[in-house]
Amino acid sequence: MNNRQVIVITSGKGGVGKTTITANLGAAFANLGKKVCLIDGDLGLKNLDVVLGLENRILYTIMDVVSGRVGASEALVRHKTNRNLYLLPASQIATKEMMTVEDMTKVVTRIKPDFDYIIIDSPAGIESGFRNAVAAADTAVLVTNPEFTAVSDADRVLGLLENTHLGLDNVFFILNKVKESMNEKRGMMKTEEVMKTLSIPMIGMVPDSDEVFIGSNRGVPIAFEPSHDMNKIFTNITRRIMGHNIPVEEDFKLARTTVWKLFLKLFRS
């Protein structure tokens, strides 16, 4: 049992890549031989099943577990290729208000002994869905983009997390959709600027890549492809969460090579 077992992925702003990061981190943990459960906390706007390619395998949802209709083990969907990865899907017809903080805590407590890691995909916003997702977690990973609006919303979420049981010692951030030009062009938000504003540890930098999008659309997260550079980035992030000391500069280098590879690919085609 470790002290970073239940991780909530949150952001404040929508569209920054929470669900994609959740799916890829889950895949990266599973690749390392860890038994992982991903919980879709976005009731009413579920997407995690689509990103994982599991939408056709859902029989029961987290709402069925909450209402006591089925046990948690019956609602869990096992991934078709990686057998270490499970999904507890959200219901599309439920609303966020139909679940309480106690419900989420109960569900997480029930499945906790069966998994090495549980990752909760929080909905955008700072309302009840966010509060439910955060309540059961012992670690929060904030996803943000190098945009003023996303960083400002992330800062707002940090202010709220500071006053929860998590405090700021258990909160980290991932800078997603990083562009090669952001540190050179004027008017773009620089990495240092984001780090200075949020003033919490950064545990990863994920480049803006078409292949991540394609992976999400196909239902096969990029972290499932062992040879891809993006896979290494997600593996590095999971290792940092597990407590390994891997400098984030490694992601910088990988991010740079990945973006250059894409550029060269475009140039050649």
Place this chain on the structure above:
Amino acid sequence: MIDFRFNGQELILWIGKDTPKEILLHDVDNRLKNMSTFFSDEEGLSLLFEGGMDQSSLILPVLDLLERKNIKVRTIHFTKPERQLNRQISAELKKTGDSEPESEEQAVIERKLKLFQTTVRSGQVFEYDGDALIIGSINKGAQVTVTGNLIVIGEIKGNVRVGLYDPEEAFILATSMHPNIMQIGNTFSTSISSDELALCKMKNGRLTLEPITENYSYNN
């Protein structure tokens, strides 16, 4: 001694230190004569007792009096605005001709600067009665209100308000400033911007920004 003050949000009845109860009630009664219709049901006024909790025995009689006059009390503040107190004492000493240097020195009360090592984040409200030194940034969307002076070792991007009691002497010092609104007393500015260490204070009724260079000398 009593006085009326407006801090931009509420009307405050300032009650000076060491005023005997009977004189205070008489003063309040006089000043509020025919003013009961001035306040609407929602408005009312706030009380500010100078001298902190030492003045607590005066609260109930003042509240009774205001209730009889149908004036609603919104908040009760206690504080020690030392500079005003100094001025008041100095003025009184001058009046009585008893202006020996030792007496003036005795009247000087030490101003305490409190240190806060924190980042004030978007949506957070930071309030402090006195002078504050913040090591950390005030991010966009944050709101900081300090009744005295404010020193920030970091960046100011949020809304900042200082010098509620003594705007003429209040200042904001920060390593960089890009606030939405900066306010000293009742004067505010939306165009304060500096990338280097600078001091913001009131001059001729306007907020001015002075970069702090090596040869800087403070002229009040």
